[in-house]
Amino acid sequence: MSFADWKIKTGGAQTPAHGDSRLVLSITRMTIHNGPGMRTLILFKGCPLHCIWCSTPESQKTKPELGVYPMKCIRCGDCIPVCPTKAISLPDGKLTVNRSLCNVCGKCVDVCNAKALEIMGHRMTITQLVTEVKKDEIVYKYSHGGVTISGGEPLFDTEFALNLLKAFKAEGINTGVDTCGEVPWKGLEPTLLYVDFFLWDIKHMDPEQHKKLTGVSNKLILSNAKAVAARNVPLYIRIPLIPGYNDSEENIRATCEFSRGLASVVQVDIMPLHHLGKARYDSLDRMYPIAGLALYSDEAILGIKHIVESYGLKCVIQA
């Protein structure tokens, strides 16, 4: 069963958790910005960090969440009687869910034909994921692509990640892991045999600032990066650029200095701020912390690129 079919079939109801499964947020085929070639991108739910600029807020929590899209609602009212906690109402015809009452049981999703309500996070097994990824095998073959697991934090459940990566490798699929790096070394180390490359986020070089922006210190992230580099697993360093937060020349230079020290670094991707994730905050009734923050000019980005390149690093703007 494909992911699309899966969502149609199961609606809001969840299959019970078992050892070889994890909550999947989305599967996107034919992406081109997540490592070499064309790749299928899997987003998992659950992340140890909570970056203030996160563009996929629905990936942060480990539990399923209810996404609400009033624009799609046709105001049929079918969801109201099925809700066991009476969390849903339609004041002035606008679909509203009282989050403090909702227990994310998914009953409303099952009856909503318009898909104005959606459960974010569907439990999928390793077998299901491999089947889905294999659909584009021919595209990987010609483009030298594969699968990239992301999130959330794809290594959040390291045991699951290890088994999943093993399963991909058994099928001969190239594997990329888009990680925040905040993973215990004990769990990270065994996966290295099955990872073709990492997309490794470095959000700030200063531990204090890092904690302020993401909720955790960067100590483990940096030490892990060094250890991974020592094992010669290719690293794509990714710097999300957030104006005024982490884009000082000093911090950029510190990041480059650090990256240059990693023997297996392939390139540095700089990822300028965008506000496209705002709609997702809306659907979760959450506040978007950096609304209205000014975006970069072309020149400013090129300036940063030149700094990176002055360290002898290949730099790609992922805009």
Next chain:
Amino acid sequence: MAIVFDKKDTQNVGSWQDLFVPSYNERIKNLRENAIRTPEICLERLRVEMKVYEQYKDEPRIIQRARFLEAFLKEKTIHIWDNELIIGGINSKVRGSTIIPGDYSWLESELDDPVRDPQIRPFDRHIIHPEERKELREVIFPYFKGKTLADYNLARVDDDLKEHAFAGTSSCPHIPSLADWQMGGDIGHQMANYEKVLHKGLKGIKAEVEYYLAQVDQPYDHYSIKEKKDFYKAVLISVDAAIAYAKRYADLAREMAAKETKPKRKKELEHIAEVCTQVPANPARNWHEALQSVWMLHVVISCEMASLVHCFGRFDQYMYPFYKKSVIDEKTMNHDQALELLECFWIKCNGAMLRSYEFVKVLTGMGLGLVLTMGGQTRDGKDACNDVTMLCLETDEQLGVLLPETAFRMWEGTPDKYLRKATELVRLGYGKPKFIMDKKGVQMVAKGYPELTIEDWREYSLLGCTETNLPHITMGNLYESNSVAAKILELVINNGKCAICGKQIGPLTGDPRTFESIDGVRQAFREQVFYWMTYNAKGSKTLKEAQSAWYPAPFSSSLSEGPLQRGIDVTQGGAWFTTYGAFIAGLADTADSLGVIDRLIFREKKLTWDELTKALKANWQGYDNLRQLCINGVPKYGNDIDAADEWAAFVLDTWADSLDWINTQKELLPPWGGRWVGAIITGSNTVAFGHNVGSLPNGHIYPSPLADTMSPVQGMDKSGSTAVIKSASKLPMHRLALGGPLNLRLSPQFIATERDIENVMSFLRAIENEGIYHVQFNIISSEELKKAMKEPEKYRDLMVRVASFTAYFVDLTEEQQLDIIHRTEHQGCC
């Protein structure tokens, strides 16, 4: 190379076209204006037709036709326009639409209309001068009243066929299969043997005709002597007329050269005179002569046949020896000069065609069906790309003009060099070239020509927008029939009644409430298809017979294989092969609707037939919730879900079955036989067909457009392009034999950097391997995004990407959408 992309670093590109700096010279720059200026109409052909048929009224029709061509080529106004190196025009205008004899009642009503007049209407404008308006009104309209092919046809078609085969005459204009397009003109598709003329000259062809004519006089030839003699005589008249026509140009060039004061142009004109003296009468000796010969032949064919589609076949294959001779071996010119000449040739192809307001309202910007095929494999299965392939791609890149349409055949052995160039061309967003994939293509041709060998199949080229064809051995009557699969399904649901006008038009295939399983629906669908396709074949047969009597084409016959040997005109079954094309539209809507019936009515029992029919009768008004269930609750074609894709395959398999069956029924084919082949083509007729089909179980609301060709229903492909490819690869295209394009949408950001080019190249290779026959790319424009803001319903699948962030455009807030539009429109980062 002339590509100058100065902002390679940013992906915020609206259109790569704006960043491309062409390197063509002043001459080409000026000539290019000729290709894009507002066309004028030309009435010369009508004047000659009105006179000649009268003058030769006692001659057999085929002689009349040859005499017409002779007189037309002799009398038509000829020009050599400033700067031109390749010369010769189908009509008397710089850029013109030849008005051909036919039913012009539409023009009669549109002429001088304050909105619809061709000169005023907002799209596809044509200039019609006051004296031409007068002539149309006073002479031409009255003359052709009751004297067109359509009138002749109508007189021969019986009432049963009028009712069931032609929407134009049926009491129900919404019938599912129509043979109407052939009613008023010969819209056959034919591809001349240009190569033969390049090597033998028209004089060589003449010698061949004389040889065959001499055979007819032998005492042992007893059959059809008179018909054969008339045919050969007509061919000789036509070929002589073509030779004389080229001579007129040679004389004109010489005359102009004598008067020319600028020494450079004087020399050019003298050279043109020399070229036109040599070709097409004699073999071409170099690149310039080869190009001129092909163009002049094309002009003469277009003057003879009224048909829309004359294609150039495997241009790079037959032109290469001449390029090699001039540029590589004898070095009489360099690459740039060869390119300039090809650019001149390209520009000449951009004629126009005047169509009615109603037609162009739906289908704007359509030129003549002029396709040039390149690349692919040689007969023995090696790669066929050569320097001319590259030259064609360069010309397309430089000029960015509509015609000729270019088809790039690719196979596993296509070198990266050519594929890269073709992909770079995609980036410019002209929708060129079309990618034609040999893996599936050869399988399809094998179905169309089972008698031949794999070596022959590898020779295929495009005839019309997508149709496979073996050049110059086939008379392809490809524009023969149009069927709307969705209408068939509507008839199944209503037991043969038209949902729009309420008439019982189709057979009684059973009240669906009595169906015990989905098999009842399948069976009814099959019965309806066979019923309508039978009528369609009968209707088409009648028209073909009329056309062969009315519009024999002796000149075109001389450039095909078969007619000369057999002594039979190409329109009368003379070519080695004759094919008839059945176009199928509305595939995805039908498949998705069948899926809804299967899943919601029979499997999950969430829906009853009564509820469904009530909702459909109400055109879904008041059934919003149910409609959402039908849209969202059932997997749809285009997402790589077998359960949905199998329905699309079922629809096409049923059609293929019906065509296979018709091919075995002699009485359904014209006396000379031939073979029906299928294609999934809709063009922009999706809009027109949308008016013929009632609301559908997949949530389709009357009268919105149907999904085009093989594409999923708009907004229903939610799993990305690779899923669309996989879904389409499950269709039995090899059984249909003719083809069908798959349109893919790319955002400019997807094909921005060098790495993206590599990715799209590998994507194309993957598509070939998956077994898709034809793909073409549209680069999304900011206008399209603006439309998506207004009509989110139709653009639910529109994906935008910024770095690894992917979102459906319509799911973004207005503010974000404007941001994306801004990124697409302006080259600066936001």
